[in-house]
Amino acid sequence: MKTKHKNDQTGDKGRDRKAKLVVRLFLVLALIGIAYGIYWSLPDKAESAIDEFAETKLIPVVVKSPVLRDFERRLVVQGNLEAAEYAIVSPRIQGTIDAIFVDEGASVVAGETMLFQIDKLNLEKAVTLRRHDLEVAKHAKRERAANLKRVQADFEKTELDYNRYERLFDKEAVTPDAFERQESIYKQAKAMLEHAQALVDLADEQEKQAEVALAMSEKDLDDAVINAPISGKISERLQEPGEMGKPGQPVVRIDNTSVIEASAYLPSQYYSKIIPGETRMNIEVSGIDVGQQVVSYRSPTIDHRLRTFEVKCVLKSPPEGVVPGAMAHIVIVLESRTGLGVPSEAIQERGGRSIVFVVRDGTSHEVSVTKGLETAGWTEILDSDLNEEASVVTMGQQMIDEGIRVSVQKE
Template sequence: MAMKTVSLKTILIILALVLGTCLMIEGLASRPTLAESKAPEKSASSERTVVVLVEPIESRRFEERVMVQGNLEAKNVALVPARSKGTIQSIFVDEGDAVEAGRTRLFQTDPLKFEKTVDIQKQVLAVARCAVLEKEANLAKVRAEFHKAELDYKRFKKLVERGTVSRDEFEQVDSRYQQAEATSRHAEILIKLAREQLRQAQASLVIAQKDLSDALVFAPLSGRVAERYMEPGEMGDTNKSVLRIEDPSLIEASAFLPARYYARVVPGRTKVRLQVYGQTLADRMVSYRSPTIDSRLRTFEIKVEIKDPPEGVVPGAMAEVSVLLDSREGLGVPSQALQKRADSQVVFLINSTKARMVPVKTGLSTDGWTEIQGDGIAKGMSVVVQGQVMLNDGATVSVRKEAR
């Protein structure tokens, strides 16, 4: 009975193995090959439609600009010191006050010393005038004495020739004549000296009067008081500024550019656009380019004049400086339309429902658009600006709408 049971179990196991083997063979026979399984996928991929957005190729103006930051500063500035050493007696203006050249009083140095100097020089001048008068009177006296000596000399010369007077008497008269002649020349020199001293005294008086007038300082230029460095009672000097005056009606934007742009920036021809705290100013020409390049920083300075600047454009402000280096018309596409494929820039043009990949050369970029050149590129063609990353040459596309 035991042998029959074992035999039955063995038979059942064998039957199960045979049945499983048959099912496995049938499954393998019905499974498609690898090539057969991939073929439908490939076919489906090639027929896939990509939804894209397009924009037309446009003719636009492209610009090459270099952007830097600059500072605004007054073109006409005056640091006003005392014109002579002395105590600052009064200051008549404060920071922010408007001043007019030659008319607005700024400050005054203590005038007492200068007033006394003027009085002294007037006295010196009076003495010099008297000295001239004294020397002129002396010259008249000496000339009279010389005239008498000359007459005696001529008379005694005739007498000595006749033998009427002795030789010794003639020699005495001759000596007096020569002395009178020398005295006359000396008197003439003294009067010249007195006249020169008179002119010197006159010049000294003019200088003293100028020093007195300089004690009261007037504005050297029209503008506004930007800074005040001293207060009344402090000691003023010719090398110490009391006030700083700036003319806000004419300011300059100053900026520094890299040395490689030096030859491309030409004063009077190169345009510059300025933006001051969000306020865009009208384009202006470069008014100044430094004659040399800084050998340490490899930069050079440019300046742009701003006449009658608008409100808020004042010295000390910062400006965004945009220098126009080149400008030209060309065909362009939105910059996002460009794709890099195989180390070259390409765009996808749409022809009906197909995308065509076109290699292009890029140029200048302005306001989100890039200048392009390529075979078959023309104005008005539709170029893909969204969805191009999913495209290959010849792909089927569906244009949803034009991007704007």
């Protein structure tokens, strides 16, 4: 029993020594790991590691050469299409609308297509009545002219008698009373002549008045049927037969769809940049490219409430589907020039500067650039050492720095 107990004590001591040895080994390894981490956390050591990695590992990149191309400064707005020429047609006279001869969508020709008719029967009766009035006035004029001739003859006879009595009175061959009676007859005859002449003048004016009334009634009759003032299509029919029509109350609207204006409102700060006849506009309507147009109109003033102004351009013979009332996507070219450009994704912002990387002899080099206009994913380079022969990194530039060895995968 004593021998067994002694052996157990010897085994326990051996196990304790082994456990202590394992703990010591673990602590040594931990201290080595901490020291290793501190060592590699030092900046100069990290850079050395990167350099060593770069020397053994090539960074794959994609390059592209700068291109001489057109660049534009643009303003994108939404606009509307409207007919350059339209007519809102109303009656010239008041009356019941007898008939409307066109429907919405119908094509009309200026001066030929009848649009609607106003109270024609009553106007025809009015013309007939005015013609009768004119005939009455003419007959009255002839009657008064004949009466003037009769009164003229009576006056001439009375004047002869008066002159004779005047000579006899001077010779005291007739009494004063007889002479005075003859003088009274003469004055009455003269007054009758003047009255007859006035009646003739009145009849003449009445005839003219009747002629004017007839002309006006005939004009009203002509105005009863309204023809299209312009060529185009009926876009709206605003009244129906049987309704009362009057001047200023529209019956139909005509739009000339062969010539359309694109209209947009721009912020006031661009007013001086828009020059009619020079500034260009690119227009797209519902996916239809209308092409590049020239600004034809700039409003003479700026709206003081909204601080905007209107611009327009004319679209002649627009393609199918480009019609008044549609919305237009308008790109206005404010500035245009030709310059050297690189893909926009090649430019990076580092240290407050715009830079690109170029590849020379398999090594990346940083080049500072000054950005200009940007168009269609390309950026104009205003001031740098780049030329059309350079190989500018367009993919992989985020992974490289100055002097890094690279592998060009694609140009």
